[in-house]
Amino acid sequence: MQEAAERSDRMLDGVLQSVQPQVMWTHGPTTSGSCEVSRRRTIMTVISAERRGSFLGLVDRHLRKSGYQIKAINNDVEYPAVYARDGEGYTVSLRFGGEGLAFLRVDSPCVEKSEVAESTTKATAPTYEGMENIPRPNIRSAFWSAGAP
Numbered sequence: 001m002q003e004a005a006e007r008s009d010r011m012l013d014g015v016l017q018s019v020q021p022q023v024m025w026t027h028g029p030t031t032s033g034s035c036e037v038s039r040r041r042t043i044m045t046v047i048s049a050e051r052r053g054s055f056l057g058l059v060d061r062h063l064r065k066s067g068y069q070i071k072a073i074n075n076d077v078e079y080p081a082v083y084a085r086d087g088e089g090y091t092v093s094l095r096f097g098g099e100g101l102a103f104l105r106v107d108s109p110c111v112e113k114s115e116v117a118e119s120t121t122k123a124t125a126p127t128y129e130g131m132e133n134i135p136r137p138n139i140r141s142a143f144w145s146a147g148a149p
Contacts, residue, residue: 001037004108005116008039018062024125024139035110043102044125046137050147
């Protein structure tokens with residue numbers, strides 16, 4: 001599971017590095033089940049409704065270029081999403097929630113159970129440690145937040 005979590009971190013890093021201009025993000029919770037592990041990152045940059053399609057397009061192109069198979073695309077104006085899978089069964093998803101909150105997630109296939117350490121990747125936004133919930137996006141970007149109130 002630890003190796004799967006580290007691979008998930010590398011996958012998330014790749015997606016986020018493909019987004020230009022860069023966005024600020026923080027870690028979401030790491031969860032594990034009977035044989036799978038999930039890593040999450042929450043985008044803290046405000047992504048306006050006008051820019052969500054561009055954001056999804058960048059992520060979609062990165063995933064396709066990196067060999068992922070796109071499994072589904074939700075073109076909903078308010079809650080768009082893209083879901084992909086690599087050849088080894090890892091799934092990557094980018095989903096938008098209320099008020100433009102964007103979530104990146106990688107789920108591993110079934111792997112050998114083990115302890116899973118927290119990610120060592122340094123978040124680019126505050127980590128909100130000790131808070132019950134991560135707040136809504138609150139970091140403005142001249143590009144990604146354009147058109148947002």
